Amino acid sequence: MKILVLGGDGYLGWPTALHLSECGHDVAVADNFARRQYDYELGAESLVPIETLQTRVATWREVTGKSIGLYIGDLVDAEFTYRMLAEYQPDAIVHFAEQRAAPYSMIDRKHAVYTQTNNVMGNLNLLYAIADTNPDIHLVKLGTMGEYGTPNIDIEEGWIEIEHKGRKDRVLYPKRPGSFYHLSKVHDSHNIEFACRIWGLRATDLNQGVVYGQQTPETARDERLATRFDYDAVFGTVLNRFVIQSVLGLPLTVYGKGGQTRGMLDIRDTVRCIELACENPAERGEFRVFNQITEWMSIEEIAQTVAKCSPDAVKIEHLENPRVELEEHYYKVTHTGLPELGLVPHLLSDTLIESLFGITKQYAHRVRLEAMRPTVNWRKTSSDATHQ
Amino acid sequence: MKILVLGGDGYLGWPTALHLSECGHDVAVADNFARRQYDYELGAESLVPIETLQTRVATWREVTGKSIGLYIGDLVDAEFTYRMLAEYQPDAIVHFAEQRAAPYSMIDRKHAVYTQTNNVMGNLNLLYAIADTNPDIHLVKLGTMGEYGTPNIDIEEGWIEIEHKGRKDRVLYPKRPGSFYHLSKVHDSHNIEFACRIWGLRATDLNQGVVYGQQTPETARDERLATRFDYDAVFGTVLNRFVIQSVLGLPLTVYGKGGQTRGMLDIRDTVRCIELACENPAERGEFRVFNQITEWMSIEEIAQTVAKCSPDAVKIEHLENPRVELEEHYYKVTHTGLPELGLVPHLLSDTLIESLFGITKQYAHRVRLEAMRPTVNWRKTSSDATHQ
Numbered sequence: 001m002k003i004l005v006l007g008g009d010g011y012l013g014w015p016t017a018l019h020l021s022e023c024g025h026d027v028a029v030a031d032n033f034a035r036r037q038y039d040y041e042l043g044a045e046s047l048v049p050i051e052t053l054q055t056r057v058a059t060w061r062e063v064t065g066k067s068i069g070l071y072i073g074d075l076v077d078a079e080f081t082y083r084m085l086a087e088y089q090p091d092a093i094v095h096f097a098e099q100r101a102a103p104y105s106m107i108d109r110k111h112a113v114y115t116q117t118n119n120v121m122g123n124l125n126l127l128y129a130i131a132d133t134n135p136d137i138h139l140v141k142l143g144t145m146g147e148y149g150t151p152n153i154d155i156e157e158g159w160i161e162i163e164h165k166g167r168k169d170r171v172l173y174p175k176r177p178g179s180f181y182h183l184s185k186v187h188d189s190h191n192i193e194f195a196c197r198i199w200g201l202r203a204t205d206l207n208q209g210v211v212y213g214q215q216t217p218e219t220a221r222d223e224r225l226a227t228r229f230d231y232d233a234v235f236g237t238v239l240n241r242f243v244i245q246s247v248l249g250l251p252l253t254v255y256g257k258g259g260q261t262r263g264m265l266d267i268r269d270t271v272r273c274i275e276l277a278c279e280n281p282a283e284r285g286e287f288r289v290f291n292q293i294t295e296w297m298s299i300e301e302i303a304q305t306v307a308k309c310s311p312d313a314v315k316i317e318h319l320e321n322p323r324v325e326l327e328e329h330y331y332k333v334t335h336t337g338l339p340e341l342g343l344v345p346h347l348l349s350d351t352l353i354e355s356l357f358g359i360t361k362q363y364a365h366r367v368r369l370e371a372m373r374p375t376v377n378w379r380k381t382s383s384d385a386t387h388q
Numbered sequence: 389m390k391i392l393v394l395g396g397d398g399y400l401g402w403p404t405a406l407h408l409s410e411c412g413h414d415v416a417v418a419d420n421f422a423r424r425q426y427d428y429e430l431g432a433e434s435l436v437p438i439e440t441l442q443t444r445v446a447t448w449r450e451v452t453g454k455s456i457g458l459y460i461g462d463l464v465d466a467e468f469t470y471r472m473l474a475e476y477q478p479d480a481i482v483h484f485a486e487q488r489a490a491p492y493s494m495i496d497r498k499h500a501v502y503t504q505t506n507n508v509m510g511n512l513n514l515l516y517a518i519a520d521t522n523p524d525i526h527l528v529k530l531g532t533m534g535e536y537g538t539p540n541i542d543i544e545e546g547w548i549e550i551e552h553k554g555r556k557d558r559v560l561y562p563k564r565p566g567s568f569y570h571l572s573k574v575h576d577s578h579n580i581e582f583a584c585r586i587w588g589l590r591a592t593d594l595n596q597g598v599v600y601g602q603q604t605p606e607t608a609r610d611e612r613l614a615t616r617f618d619y620d621a622v623f624g625t626v627l628n629r630f631v632i633q634s635v636l637g638l639p640l641t642v643y644g645k646g647g648q649t650r651g652m653l654d655i656r657d658t659v660r661c662i663e664l665a666c667e668n669p670a671e672r673g674e675f676r677v678f679n680q681i682t683e684w685m686s687i688e689e690i691a692q693t694v695a696k697c698s699p700d701a702v703k704i705e706h707l708e709n710p711r712v713e714l715e716e717h718y719y720k721v722t723h724t725g726l727p728e729l730g731l732v733p734h735l736l737s738d739t740l741i742e743s744l745f746g747i748t749k750q751y752a753h754r755v756r757l758e759a760m761r762p763t764v765n766w767r768k769t770s771s772d773a774t775h776q
Contacts, residue, residue, distance in 0.1 A: 109516040128497040152557035169540035174559035324586040
């Protein structure tokens with residue numbers, strides 16, 4: 001199968017490309033390197049050093065003999081997007097190529113507008129390019145569990161059967177997300193569902209939980225194949241940050257009460273989920289949604305798990321929550337779609353001990369402590385008035 | 389009350405500004421004249437001749453002695469938006485300033501991207517400007533009934549109580565709209581709800597039905613105060629088009645079976661609804677939604693009503709439907725919020741006879757027949773492949 005991985009230079013895009021290549025698929029990656037640019041802007045960098053995309057692709061060929069195609073450009077540039085699809089002629093497109101950090105989208109107005117423009121318009125161009133080039137292409141789109149927010153009812157997989165005033169319908173699951181980034185993915189989902197409905201496109205929307213881990217069997221084959229590992233308060237996901245804090249002997253920083261509960265999964269499960277989605281495509285006209293998580297825990301429980309598995313003694317510190325979110329809430333998620341296709345999850349505690357602590361220790365000297373304190377506040381403060 | 393009407397040069401924005409001024413409010417209008425530009429692009433124009441905004445404002449002052457402030461600029465230009473709010477210091481903002489035609493958004497990729505960028509980013513800038521300038525400002529945002537699509541359950545006012553697997557929640561009403569334009573308003577609604585939740589803004593989202601009619605008591609006071617009256621297949625709403633067809637002795641063109649049912653209201657009820665919303669603001673932090681319709685009918689029933697009221701004999705012709713939509717479906721809408729605030733609706737058949745046929749006859753010589761045939765198709769055709 002020919003699979004194009006958009007955002008193939010990123011934390012998950014790159015390991016996904018390698019995994020699909022290892023599985024025997026013909027793979028190409030595309031990227032505009034926006035993620036590397038955010039690092040310059042924020043003065044942050046991956047804990048684990050990463051090579052250029054060109055070196056990564058060359059290394060993969062050296063190590064395995066397998067080629068990965070390379071497209072450098074921006075989905076917001078429709079000419080690039082159309083030309084890439086016409087040239088590569090993929091059977092499936094895995095779309096990771098969006099600004100992915102909630103705090104980044106909440107820095108100020110410009111970052112909110114950038115995030116929604118980049119994500120929504122890039123995805124809209126892609127939908128048109130698929131419809132105009134080959135509507136049979138299967139779009140595998142990365143969404144996020146954060147789209148749902150924290151409703152007081154079970155979270156279903158994208159759709160929900162409602163009975164209301166004696167009548168029934170199957171409707172899109174109502175969403176109430178917690179940042180302009182998460183909102184951009186809600187907008188994407190609505191646009192994609194419409195494109196499936198009117199043009200007969202086929203799409204799988206993967207509402208992914210918080211991903212942890214840094215290695216897959218493929219990235220571990222050569223250190224030049226490593227993927228990034230972010231620990232800063234803007235791009236670092238909570239679990240990776242906790243592991244680094246524990247290795248450095250710092251307190252684990254929980255925002256607010258820590259009762260915020262989130263779905264999670266191992267990076268090795270992410271790449272497997274995407275393989276399963278690609279190999280079992282949605283039907284023409286179908287907008288299929290999977291909740292891509294393997295377990296869920298509160299932030300406090302995640303901190304406790306990291307503390308328990310850590311070889312060293314670890315403290316937990318509660319910071320004032322910079323986000324506006326419920327700190328205690330109901331949380332139950334249906335996530336049967338991917339296990340039914342064959343997903344067998346890795347467990348958090350195993351991954352921590354097997355791989356995460358070791359990698360973190362190896363690169364602990366690269367940590368910049370100041371990058372780990374939250375600087376982006378969801379609330380408006382008086383100083384914001386000048387930040388147009 | 390100081391009220392800023394964004395999109396104040398448009399079909400409804402202008403009569404709304406006059407009505408609010410007549411009610412004794414201090415009013416300013418803002419516009420970037422995009423609507424006039426679409427006319428040049430499409431080779432269409434209002435059936436009723438309209439004056440420039442400057443002449444309109446001067447005429448209103450001449451006729452009534454009341455001033456209306458004037459801001460010329462674009463909400464997508466954040467500097468303009470912030471400056472206008474800082475200078476005018478409104479208590480309420482009525483936001484009509486979006487590209488409003490479903491067919492226009494479906495012309496091709498560029499028009500879809502333009503519509504979503506213009507509408508979503510303009511509104512996002514406005515939310516930030518309110519939060520940074522004065523979070524007490526009440527945002528009265530024009531949405532559309534088309535956001536809901538045609539669910540098989542009753543359409544509630546923005547929110548719905550759901551019982552699911554033995555638990556209950558009040559959630560945003562699930563939406564499944566029928567064009568990239570309608571989707572832009574769904575995106576807006578999600579962004580606004582979030583801004584109310586995290587910044588404590590106050591907003592009323594008016595999901596308006598199809599508006600018909602051309603005169604309000606205020607626009608009727610001088611012909612230089614007239615608002616536009618569109619009949620072309622892109623910007624003309626169905627009822628106005630039917631009236632013109634009947635006056636010209638042409639068949640009324642129904643798309644498909646005509647079972648598509650839509651909520652509607654008289655232009656005089658639109659301006660009254662907005663007055664009621666402004667004078668009864670939402671609470672701080674509240675995202676309040678009203679369904680702004682007074683009655684609903686299928687397209688076939690609308691055609692029959694026009695035919696029945698028409699002084700001349702009228703035929704109904706069914707065209708192949710250029711849109712992708714259900715042509716027979718359930719439709720029942722809750723719309724109690726505005727009547728509870730005091731709305732007393734006008735009836736379609738009265739308006740037709742009182743005013744619409746007369747106006748149309750007066751300007752029938754200006755009709756360009758070719759503008760009334762649908763040219764925008766929701767489906768992809770082979771010729772679209774070159775339309776990036």
